Amino acid sequence: MTTATAYSQLAQLFARLHRFSHLGAIAGWDQAAMMPPKGNDARAAAQAELGVLMHGLITDSKLPTLLSQAEQEDLSEMARANLGEMRREWRMANCLPSALVEAKTLASARCEHAWRSQRAANDWPGFLQNFREVVRLAREEGRLLGEQNGLSVYDAQMDKYEPGITSAQVERIFTEVKSWLPDLIAQVRDQQAKVPVPVPQGPFSVEKQRALGLEVMRLLGFDFDAGRLDVSLHPFCGGVPEDVRITTRYREDDFVQSLMGIVHETGHARYEQNLPRDWLEQPVGRARSMGIHESQSLSFEMQLGRSRGFLQLIAPLIQRQFGPDPALSADNLALLYTRVQPGLIRVDADELCYPAHIILRFEIERALMNGDIEAEDVPALWDEKMQSYLGLDTRGNYRDGCLQDIHWTDSFGYFPSYTLGAMCAAQYFACLRSSTPDLDRQIAAGNLQPVFDWLGNHIWRQGSRWSTDELLRRATGESLNPAHYRAHLEARYLA
Amino acid sequence: MTTATAYSQLAQLFARLHRFSHLGAIAGWDQAAMMPPKGNDARAAAQAELGVLMHGLITDSKLPTLLSQAEQEDLSEMARANLGEMRREWRMANCLPSALVEAKTLASARCEHAWRSQRAANDWPGFLQNFREVVRLAREEGRLLGEQNGLSVYDAQMDKYEPGITSAQVERIFTEVKSWLPDLIAQVRDQQAKVPVPVPQGPFSVEKQRALGLEVMRLLGFDFDAGRLDVSLHPFCGGVPEDVRITTRYREDDFVQSLMGIVHETGHARYEQNLPRDWLEQPVGRARSMGIHESQSLSFEMQLGRSRGFLQLIAPLIQRQFGPDPALSADNLALLYTRVQPGLIRVDADELCYPAHIILRFEIERALMNGDIEAEDVPALWDEKMQSYLGLDTRGNYRDGCLQDIHWTDSFGYFPSYTLGAMCAAQYFACLRSSTPDLDRQIAAGNLQPVFDWLGNHIWRQGSRWSTDELLRRATGESLNPAHYRAHLEARYLA
Structure with missing residues (x-):
């Protein structure tokens, strides 16, 4: 019997972690989509126990030696990339004292729990009491994470979701966006004010919406032998790569948002369903980053889903469910899905206003x-920036202002991923359109394969093999270039 | 800081095990009720990893010392009972070498997997090839388990499901049953041949069956804030005591079996939902045994569910879903639910023929x-006993004979629990009827509280505090006495 290499011992450990996280992921999906309320305490205790177990495994004292030894071993290119991801995970888990991890978990849970009622009650002072501690602990966490790789507190937080990016880069990009976005919004609103858009009249039964959603998921290549669609309060994509669980929620008076929400989550799902099969149990087999994940959901939702060709393709499916209403024509759907209307709520924002919500949050969380x-x-700060970017008055309205998102009860640095993802998606499609000039005609004809092939080859099956920047350069020939995003928005909204 | 007692260290370990088993239980439920097929391999790997983890925890070398030390500590009565259950679990896990556990798991998985197609193909010779190894390993397991507490191989296997019972006791009971059962069946069939029973005509939509099932579960006190009803190929009661998941399956041409199946699983569920809340994380907080568990489902299904009063209570609910068909009257439901018709399949057997299926299996598995x-x-042997107990010819029909159950691909000694449970249920109700003479009138009037109170006080909230025998004696004043079972069957079927 030969001695196992350090690398193979590490691979075995990370496979164990993957299997344990499988159980946590399914239990987490169940909690959001299936679990009755009285199951909550026992579930929380079970998940916490799993967290302690996994933290113990990744902070095992043998790991530093194994990691160093493995770096000296002869490894394939994939194995070496895997080793890099292992070290990253090890570093993130090991630079934090468990007392801090525990304090942060508790403070976040307390803050989030109270937030659920405080938001409804517009109770900022109440929220602030818990929020101060969350901020204090997140700063401490960011400081310790940052010490490891020479990052500022905020950059260290962002690095958890988008490894390698810096706030200087993001600021440069967002400053550029701020230079043209408010004018673009104003111009588009001006144009759209002249065009009335009939709104489809419900009720739209949940049953028919679900049937339509499933049909569109099939069209989008979702593998139902390896995943499901269910309902939860906040739609998400969960489960495991081998069995992806997406959720939505339905409103009987409107199917438009829910349907596009399903398209969005299906984008996340296809990424997971097509990660490199041979590497699924290893860190290198995972999605590259949250920004790249969002770039998949937004490729589906914004690039493909709201394109004229796709709306032509699905209009007959919609009409088959809800009748031959002219408000359900492809032309009118295109108007509905590109309607620009600044509003207070990020998750309800249209494509054009969305980045304003993100830039505002980025600027505030970085300063914080x-x-x-x-x-x-x-x-x-929130009031000032909402006025400046979207012309809206939010004074005193905390509920629809800084209390609207759950993120800050627990994490900072995630928000930029949404807009970085939207920019990547625009860059992919610019590239795809230049190699497939008749793309929109093919989409309208029901041939979505060029989209799936491009994303599958360039993104999905690459897992975490390369850094985000290298992934982008290999896929599109250049680093992140927000010019494609601007061009996409202008082409769609000023046409 | 005081040193933790040995008992409290054990309690902490068993709480951890409980939390890990929570994740396994939810993942197991999901696998049967929700999981798409391609999730199977990853789920199996995750569950196996959890099994290894839990086996490692319960075979930790510190345990023997802790158990002995705790036995010297000053403990409450509940804690002492808990310690006894801990030792039992420890003994069962520790007397088996892990090579045997692994070999058994593999052989069972292979046998079960092949059985799924071999049963359909009536392929006994094919099954036999895997089955021999399963039998060999189960004998070895039983031998090692039995060495620990001086039991025969079969008694040691039975002890896993019904601690404390011996095959000598079971044989005495079953021999007695065999002395009157065939005659009783013949007599009842004779009587029933003269009474035509109109069969309700479908289709019965799944939606309506589900609505009816939920309504009946509510009537039976199922707590929907702490559990769910879903669909699976084989109905079961799973999940965790804090969040009980029962399943059923529907056939559009028949609601009668599915409805009573829901009543059955609800009996299991209420036991779980009412185990002693303060002890849920500990072994003493669990259900006493499989026989006692079956006694709860059969209390609901056979004693309560098929009683005249209960059928009067639910007939209007059934008619509200399926219309005022005279075949759906309480009188006709009573005929339907007491129809005796010997058949080949255990799970389809009526109340009267069921014990014959069990006795046959007990005799064969014990000999094996x-x-x-x-x-x-x-x-x-199967052919001979089916002929003798139920007058049916099964020669050459393995599919509906010895290949019909999944149990023997994995376990021996479970089958008696079904009939022991039915006998316990009859004994409970004899006791309950003598203290509540107008029980049936109360049930018909919709007051099921006396049933819930009796079972709750005497069984549910006792967990594993006492042995099965002591539980029965405290509840009913006597040890298991099959006379109540015979009296129940005669009262119901010869009336």
């Missing part, structure tokens, strides 16, 4: 993490 | 485990 502002300064 | 027969002798 880096200590330029304190927790109590958030509402005033 | 104790080495009195070999695997290849099973079909001939």
